[in-house]
Amino acid sequence: MARMLRVAAGQLGPIQLKDTRKQAVERLLALMRQAAAEGAKLIVFPELALTTFFPRWFMESQAEIDEYFEREMPGPETMPLFDEAKRLGIGFYLGYAELTVEEEKIRRYNAAVLVGADGKIAGKYRKVHLPGSEELRPALKWQQLEKRYFEYGNLGLPVFRAFGGIVGMAICNDRRWPETFRVMGLQGVELVTIGYNSAAHDPNGGDESEALRVFHSNLAAQAGAYQNATWVVAVAKAGIEDGAGLIGSSVIVDPNGRIVEQAKTKEDELLVHDCDLDLCKHGKENMFAFARHRRPQHYGIITAQAGITPPPEE
Amino acid sequence: MARMLRVAAGQLGPIQLKDTRKQAVERLLALMRQAAAEGAKLIVFPELALTTFFPRWFMESQAEIDEYFEREMPGPETMPLFDEAKRLGIGFYLGYAELTVEEEKIRRYNAAVLVGADGKIAGKYRKVHLPGSEELRPALKWQQLEKRYFEYGNLGLPVFRAFGGIVGMAICNDRRWPETFRVMGLQGVELVTIGYNSAAHDPNGGDESEALRVFHSNLAAQAGAYQNATWVVAVAKAGIEDGAGLIGSSVIVDPNGRIVEQAKTKEDELLVHDCDLDLCKHGKENMFAFARHRRPQHYGIITAQAGITPPPEE
Numbered sequence A, B: 001m002a003r004m005l006r007v008a009a010g011q012l013g014p015i016q017l018k019d020t021r022k023q024a025v026e027r028l029l030a031l032m033r034q035a036a037a038e039g040a041k042l043i044v045f046p047e048l049a050l051t052t053f054f055p056r057w058f059m060e061s062q063a064e065i066d067e068y069f070e071r072e073m074p075g076p077e078t079m080p081l082f083d084e085a086k087r088l089g090i091g092f093y094l095g096y097a098e099l100t101v102e103e104e105k106i107r108r109y110n111a112a113v114l115v116g117a118d119g120k121i122a123g124k125y126r127k128v129h130l131p132g133s134e135e136l137r138p139a140l141k142w143q144q145l146e147k148r149y150f151e152y153g154n155l156g157l158p159v160f161r162a163f164g165g166i167v168g169m170a171i172c173n174d175r176r177w178p179e180t181f182r183v184m185g186l187q188g189v190e191l192v193t194i195g196y197n198s199a200a201h202d203p204n205g206g207d208e209s210e211a212l213r214v215f216h217s218n219l220a221a222q223a224g225a226y227q228n229a230t231w232v233v234a235v236a237k238a239g240i241e242d243g244a245g246l247i248g249s250s251v252i253v254d255p256n257g258r259i260v261e262q263a264k265t266k267e268d269e270l271l272v273h274d275c276d277l278d279l280c281k282h283g284k285e286n287m288f289a290f291a292r293h294r295r296p297q298h299y300g301i302i303t304a305q306a307g308i309t310p311p312p313e314e
Helices: A020-039 A063-065 A079-088 A172-176 A178-185 A211-226 A279-284 A302-303 B021-037 B061-065 B079-088 B174-176 B178-185 B210-228 B277-285 B300-304
Strands: A004-011 A042-044 A091-102 A105-115 A121-126 A159-162 A165-171 A190-194 A231-236 A239-241 A244-246 A252-253 A259-262 A268-278 B002-009 B042-044 B091-102 B105-115 B121-128 B161-162 B165-171 B191-196 B231-236 B238-239 B244-246 B252-254 B259-262 B267-276
Touching: A004 A020, A004 A231, A004 A252, A020 A042, A020 A079, A020 A268, A042 A190, A042 B091, A079 A105, A091 A190, A105 A165, A105 A190, A105 A239, A105 B252, A121 A159, A121 A165, A165 A172, A165 A178, A165 B231, A172 A190, A172 A211, A178 A211, A178 B178, A178 B300, A190 A211, A211 A231, A211 A252, A211 B210, A231 A279, A252 A268, A259 A268, A268 A279, A302 B178, A302 B300, B002 B231, B002 B252, B002 B300, B021 B079, B021 B267, B042 B191, B061 B121, B079 B091, B079 B105, B091 B191, B105 B191, B121 B165, B161 B178, B165 B174, B165 B178, B174 B191, B174 B210, B178 B210, B191 B210, B210 B252, B210 B300, B231 B277, B252 B267, B259 B267, B267 B277
Parallel strands: A004 A042, A042 A091, A165 A190, A190 A231, B002 B042, B042 B091, B165 B191, B191 B231
Antiparallel strands: A004 A268, A091 A105, A105 A121, A159 A165, A231 A252, A239 A244, A252 A259, B002 B267, B091 B105, B105 B121, B161 B165, B231 B252, B238 B244, B252 B259
C-alpha cells in the first residue's frame, strides 16, 4: 500500500526591512505556482513569512511593533494566497505574527495556519516554545526578543486530519524540543510542518558556528521524524536579512530520519518530494509501537516540572 | 573553566554461545587495563557484556535461561573486574542479566552497574524500555525476546553524582526514546552511559539495512546529547555472534550532538576522549535552559498515556 502526498518546501530568501507585504506575498505566490505546476498538494512556507524577522530588533513603541502583525488571516494583503491556493488546488502552511483580541484583551502570537486546497483554514497553531529574552541584552549585536513581543501559544500542539493523513504544525524553536514531536506522535502524526527563522550566529553570544547551527537544525528534525515515525518538512527563511544572517537548509525528512531533500541556496527555493504516508507504519507498528513499548510511569518529571532538579549534593 | 573527565568506550566484539564468562571477563579486563594506561577514569562496557545476546533464542527451560543470569554483582566470576578497577583507580559501567529475589519472588532484569574507582557500586539501573516480544514470532529467523526473559526495570531513570559530575545510565533500546534522555536531563545529567546489543538486521522483519540501523543508533545518541546538553558514551557489542549480526559504531558524542569518537571495527576496541563536563553549560544555560523555555502544561499526554490517541475521524 502507498498513500502518496506530494509535498513542497517553499524556502524564502531574506525579506528586508524595506520590503512590503505585497512583495513578500508575490514571492510566496510564485513558489506556490511552481509547486502546483510540479504537482504538489501542499506547500510549507517559513515562520513569520510576511516580514523581516523583527524580534532581532529592540523596539519600545508598541505601534512600531504592531506594524509587523496581521489583524486578520486572511486579510487584504494575504487573501491572494488563499484565492490562488483554491484556484490551483494546493494547500499551504504560512507562518505570521498574529494580533487578535481574546477576552477583550489584545494578544500577540507567533502563529501559523494550515490552509486546505479549498482555500479554507484547516488548522491553526500558536508557537509554544518562544526562545530568547523579554529584556534587551545589550551585549548582543542581534536581539532575540520573541518572549517580549509574543505571548506563549495557547492552542497546545495539535494535529489535523488533512491532505489524506494526520498533519501537525510547529514553529522554529519548537523543533528543538522532543516534547513537541512526541505530543504530536502520540496523536498519530504522519507529517510535521515547520517554518523557521534561525540565526546563522549564536543567538546567545556563544561561539556556535553557522555550520554547527545547521547541524543542530537538521538533527532536531531528523530525530523528531525517526522517533515518531513521521515525515517532517522544515522550511527556512534564509540569507542575510537586515545585515543579520539566517541559516537555510530547509529539509524534507523521511520517517527513518533521513534527509531526502535539502535546499542548496539561501534564496527563494522550492523542494518537492513524494511522501508516502504509509511509510510511517513500519516504525509506528514496531520499534515505536508506543502502546507496547513506552513506560510513562517513569516519565513523571517531564510534565511535573519545567526546570532541572539535580540530585542531592554528596 | 574546564572539568575534564577522560572517558573510555570499551566495545566488545562478539561473545559466542560457547564462550565462558571467564573469557568475557578476561577481555573486559584487557580493555580496562588499556583504558587505565591511557589515563581514562571511567570505561563504559556494553549491555549484557558477559554472555552472548541470548534473547535472540527462544528457550522454554527456565533453568537454561537462568544460566545467562548473574545471582550476585560482584560474584565470583565478576569480582576480578571490581578488584582490578580499584587497583587501577578506574571506574566502569557493566551491563549484565540480573537474577535477584524481591519480596520473596525471583526477579530477572536487564541491568547495569556503575562502579567507582574505589571498586564500589556507585549506581545501579534496570532497563525500562524492553524491546521485542513476549512470545515466539515464528516468521523471524532471530528472535528478540527481552519482554519474555526480563521484567521491566523498577529503578526509574536515575542519575548519580560520580566522576566529578552527574552521570546517568541507560541500556540499548532506552536510547531510542527521547524520554530517557529528558528524564535524566531534568536531573542535570552531564554524561549518559549506554551499553547496547543492536541487531544488524531489522529485528521486526522489515527491510532496514545495517547502514540504516547504524544511522538510527547514532541519531538517537546525538539528539539525546544535543537536546539535553550532555555527553553521551554509547558502547556496542558488535560483530557476528552465534551467526547473527550486531552493529558496532560505538560512539562518544559531545553536548552539541557531534560524534567525537567512533569505533572503526566490530571487534574489541577502545575509544578514549577527554570530556569537558563544563561544555554542557552553554546549552543548559541558554538554548536548553529548561526552567525558562520548557512548557510542561502542553506536554500532558506524554505522561498521561502510553499509546496513540488519533484525532477523531472527519
